[in-house]
Amino acid sequence: MKKSLPITENFDGVSYLQTLIAVAMSEGGMKPEEINYIELQAKLLNLDLDHMLDRPQLDLKKIAPRLSGKTKRVIIRDCITLAHMDRDYAASERLRILGVANDLGLGSKVVEQMEEWLKQYWSLLDQGERLLNGLEP
Numbered sequence: 001m002k003k004s005l006p007i008t009e010n011f012d013g014v015s016y017l018q019t020l021i022a023v024a025m026s027e028g029g030m031k032p033e034e035i036n037y038i039e040l041q042a043k044l045l046n047l048d049l050d051h052m053l054d055r056p057q058l059d060l061k062k063i064a065p066r067l068s069g070k071t072k073r074v075i076i077r078d079c080i081t082l083a084h085m086d087r088d089y090a091a092s093e094r095l096r097i098l099g100v101a102n103d104l105g106l107g108s109k110v111v112e113q114m115e116e117w118l119k120q121y122w123s124l125l126d127q128g129e130r131l132l133n134g135l136e137p
Helices: 013-027 032-044 049-053 060-066 069-083 091-103 108-132
Strands: none
Touching: 013 032, 013 049, 013 060, 013 069, 013 091, 032 049, 032 069, 060 091, 069 091, 069 108, 091 108
16 A cells, blocks of 8 residues: 655645735635634645735646645635635625635646545545434434
8 A cells, every 4th residue: 555645745835825815815804714724824834824815816827837746735625614614605705715726736626536536525524423412413
């Protein structure tokens, strides 16, 4: 069985966080749930979020060639997760994520695949929670 690489290997945490911030801001400002999620990611990556907020927005097309495929896909996955934090996946957020995917050299198909996978994942977690609480899944 092939062992997967740790997420931090070949992973650009600064670009990752700046992209999450840009997506969160696509509705005009970050909601508390989005701020909490981004703060957690910054802590996990041992990065200073305050410093990230002061940086200018990234040119994803410019940096895309140096990002690993895994980094690009994690960015898309977590942008979608972030957009669902407030339980409202706004059209503006989805458009921003599609733009991010395009800038990273991925396509809308990757976004659609990630959205479907995450829906299934969250549904499975909900089923497990219901089972743990003695309810029907």
